[in-house]
Amino acid sequence: MRHIISILIENEAGALSRVAGLFSARGYNIESLTVAPTEDPSLSRMTIVTTGTERIVEQIIKQLNKLIDVVKLLELTDGPHIEREMMLIKVKASTMAQREDVKRLADIFRGNIIDVSPTIFTIELTGSGDKLDSFIDSLAEHKILETVRSGASGIARGDKCLHV
Amino acid sequence: MELSGGEILIRCLKDEGVDYLFGYPGGAVLHIYDALYQQEDVNHILVRHEQAATHAADGYARATGKPGVVLVTSGPGATNAVTGIATAFMDSIPMVVITGQVPSANIGSDAFQEVDSVGITRPCVKHNFLVKDINKLAETVKKAFYVATTGRPGPVVIDVPKDITDPAIKIPYNYPDKVTMRSYQPTMKGHTGQIKRAIELLLTAKKPMIYTGGGVVLGNASDELRTFVRQLGYPVTTTLMGLGSFPASDPQFLGMLGMHGTYEANMAMHGCDVLIAIGARFDDRVTGKIAEFCPDAEIIHIDIDPSSISKTIVVDVPIVGDVATVLQEMNHLLKTSKKQPQKKAVEAWWQTINSWRAKNCMTYDHHSDKIKPQAAIELLHEITNGDAYVTSDVGQHQMWAAQYYGFEKPNRWINSGGLGTMGFGLPAAMGVQLAFPDETVVCVTGEGSIQMCIQELSTCLQYGLPIKIIALNNRYLGMVRQWQEFFYENRYSHSYMESLPDFVKLTESYGHVGMRVERPEDLKPMMEKAFAMKDRLVFMDIVTDQAENVYPMIMAGKAHNEMHMSPNCELPQSPERELS
Ligand SMILES: Cc1cc2nc3c(=O)[nH]c(=O)nc-3n(C[C@H](O)[C@H](O)[C@H](O)COP(=O)(O)OP(=O)(O)OC[C@H]3O[C@@H](n4cnc5c(N)ncnc54)[C@H](O)[C@@H]3O)c2cc1C
């Protein structure tokens, strides 16, 4: 099962390596990890996507909570939540037909073309991981030169908040 | 009052009530050593290897319950300390380790004696800090002691770059009385509803079992445990780490459980219908085959660390909290409860247990012409009135000490259980002897293990530590040899040690007393002689039966009712499955 865990962690040097080290030392899966400071610069917000049985995920959560730098933790997949990932993708678009088709696909997926060269389009696309996967699939006829994905960020729906 | 960083560090230790600091100097900590030189409150113990500094601090902590404190230099000083830090980590021992670091400006430049101490120790500490600002130094020390000693205890490393301790930079000193951390608030009190559920379940038990561990020692809860066990009248076992937290001579005590536990303790685990685990972590040496662990039991688990609960064995009634606090609440509930234990059923259960007990699983050959290691430990108990602080190294001798000494009090059995670190025993004994100069401190060791920190004999001379070293010399890395006998058809690959030193001369050259004992009849008079030398360190090199094995034994992957028994005992020797 796929689980999304949100963490508020002290914005200290080394805090990220404590989390990353925990996953590697204990052999837990990590699909993606995103981190950046919050509106309170002393705190960072991390979103971790992991997979494992219920028991493993329970241990992951306990072990994360045990890290001294972790202030608060929420398992987003326990309740309704929103998940977004951002992708930047470079696609070959040198012929007129290619340029039109890529533009059309980007529009369908509500992507933005954010950089253009005579032979290349760079598209920015935000959505769930599945949506980004489908966009990549839809470009099967085209030549993808590069993709960069941010990994998922998540937030709970409604009143539920992760804050100190 | 304005102090330099080096002075602040030492002053913090004083204000924290630290009496001993175990360490070894080097470039990155010279400012701190200079500050040490100019005061008399904190006593520095100069070891001969940084590993020993950490083990000594660890032994001090295990015996006193107070945190052990270590000071080592950067680079090799820090890496040498890692084994001791990991040893303390695995057994949840409170410790604060100060490592010197190259000056802040040089960090990351592969400077002389630079290692990433914070990175290297991260997986084996409860927490670690790199001090980047002298103004944060005192607060960091306070936090380190707070984290190390509260909740589930553990070692904390403070990495201090050399510029932070520069004697030319002085700032006002202010050691906080208290520290709060928004990210760290250990739970002490157990959930009342869960505690009630646990009591109800316990009182329905027909075949109850109490399984306790190191958490009772760490949480200083022996008194509460005794009341609890006596109120219920149920059988109790402890892990290797819990020995002494319940008196070994008490009729309700079934001995240690697990791989080398007693027949009665393991059989009672296998047969029980309600199990309460108290400050124990279901280690693989204890559970045996997970799929057949306590197959009929509903399980209650008290632990201060939520991650210990349902980690390997899923439990029915988890209680997160401090053992002493939770047991106090339970004892109160039991006292005031209208319900009583199932008297008849529990009596029948005791009969079954006593029939297991009657098999005498710990018996050994008493008529041998060789010195039996078990006999040596029993004699040690007799001569020390069962009241010594006993440290041990790792191997067969460790198991025999655990099985045959019979600990009556907590904090007296001091060994490396989780990491199993050879070399632990002697330096740990130094820490204990310093803490309790008037007590008898014994190090039970093997001829293999003792050589891993033998250099500390020199430290013992310097500080006049009258430790008694009981070396069960079987001329083998015995525990390894035992496994090779059982699992590798007697192919004793590199478990034999040739060219052993003459331990008597070796000890004498370090300025102590050495003795060699070869015949069973000499053992008692010589041991009496050794223990009569109250103010001398005595190394007893005891030549024991080479072929002796540790029994009972649950082989890897086997269940509690599939023990391998000693040939001297009346139970079938090969692991015949017993029905409970
Ligand atoms: C050669 C060898 C053979 C061994 N054979 C055996 C054997 O036969 N039997 C055996 O038992 N062990 C054996 N061991 C030891 C084994 O490896 C483990 O170290 C040991 O079983 C763990 O003991 P424990 O469960 O009591 O946990 P500990 O490591 O002592 O952990 C203590 C637990 O208590 C909790 N705790 C701490 N403080 C508190 C508090 N205040 N309140 C509540 N909870 C608290 C902690 O969170 C932790 O979960 C052997 C080791 C060696 C080296």
Ligand SMILES: Cc1ncc(C[n+]2csc(CCOP(=O)(O)OP(=O)(O)O)c2C)c(N)n1
């Ligand atoms: C540092 C370290 N290295 C290796 C081991 C593996 N090991 C466990 S017991 C043992 C043999 C110990 O020999 P000795 O000290 O003579 O004790 P004995 O088993 O003979 O009583 C070894 C090598 C260990 N536990 N620690």
Ligand SMILES: [Mg+2]
């Ligand atoms: Mg040996």
